[in-house]
Amino acid sequence: MSDALPIGLVVSVTAVFGLIIGSFLNVVVYRVPAGLSVVRPASACPECRHPIRGRDNVPVLSWLVLRARCRDCGVRIPARYPAVEAVTGVLFALVAWRVLKAAAVTDGSTTAHLTVAIALLYLMSISVALTLIDLDVHRLPNAITYPSAVVLVVLLVIASALGGDWGALWRGVLGAAGLGLFYLVLAVAVPGGMGLGDVKLAVVLGFVLAYLGWGPLAVGAFGAFLVGGIFAVVLLLTGRARWRGGVPFGPAMLAGAWIGVFFGTSVWTAYVTVLGLA
Structure with a gap:
């Protein structure tokens, strides 16, 4: 490509x-x-x-x-x-x-890479929109989350069909279920800490990140809490949020996801190498 x-x-x-x-x-x-x-x-x-x-x-x-x-x-x-x-x-x-960088070092159909690119550009679009909306009104509207899930699934199914990589698709399904369940448990265990909007977004992000690989999923999931912690401290210290229920987590989830997209594979590879698992 x-x-x-x-x-x-x-x-x-x-x-x-x-x-x-x-x-x-x-x-x-x-x-x-x-x-x-x-x-x-x-x-x-x-x-x-x-x-x-x-x-x-x-x-x-x-x-x-x-x-x-x-x-x-x-x-x-x-x-x-x-x-x-x-x-x-x-x-x-x-x-x-x-x-383009990923396509240069991996095998696969050019059209498959292009379809993945379209999916990521779409994800970036909703990331910008959902970040601003969550900061403004502390909501992640279903009117964006639900259609986005459908669009991203369709695009990545097409990418798998074009590239013959059905393993990535099934990995995405497992990632969506796993990350969604994790956020659902948090929402139930800590009332007011997480909303159902966060759970639905976790399903979407888990699908895309796991489709790209286990490294992007692991780093993206961890990155959300790292960014969220820093973001919360800044808002609380500047008086722009309350200690309980006043910090939207959607922006941190999205920022963490993109850390996973860009750096997940390399960070995960370095991590398992240090542990001697590679």
């Missing part, structure tokens, strides 16, 4: 695509918790309600050209919007780089 496609070109194109997706994610983050359609009506200024023109909806660039103000009423446009677009573009580029 890496021989057929210039890595720099693929990463750059994917980054631009990420900017566009980031613009849409801003809509998702605002509308889904409110129970609104993400399709209609078209985006408009929340102050003057004037529909946003196409030329004023170019990711990041329009915000800079307009000097962070609505063209019609002059109300300030929050910096969060271009920040989400820019960060999503960078994250998409990193996913493309990760897939």
Whole structure:
């Protein structure tokens, strides 16, 4: 795959695509918790309600050209919007780089690698959306989690069919069941500590991580609690959360999962080597 496609070109194109997706994610983050359609009506200024023109909806660039103000009423446009677009573009580029790097050292169908890449880009999209929503309203909406589970299963089934790697698919099923059960036990054992939204997200993340390998699953699961602990301490020390039930765990789960995606295999290999198990 890496021989057929210039890595720099693929990463750059994917980054631009990420900017566009980031613009849409801003809509998702605002509308889904409110129970609104993400399709209609078209985006408009929340102050003057004037529909946003196409030329004023170019990711990041329009915000800079307009000097962070609505063209019609002059109300300030929050910096969060271009920040989400820019960060999503960078994250998409990193996913493309990760897939190309993995494809360069593993055998398999190019179309299978491409399908896995699409699945990871989709996971990155919902990761950004769910992180922001959980930070805003302390919820992980079913309207995102349920469809995401279906989409990711379909994509990775296709990837297995194209690459002939059915073992990865069954490993994903076991990972989904195992991580989901673990979070369910935590939710029951510590009321208020975990929500059912976390349990459902654990099933989705467990499936994808285990599909990639046991290393990504183990490192991703542990990484969630490591990131969550650091995140909780920062929020508590800054007075932005309460000691009990005030720290959303979804962002930490997602951050840990991506640590597993990017570094899980190498960290796990080093760990078992140190223990003499390799």
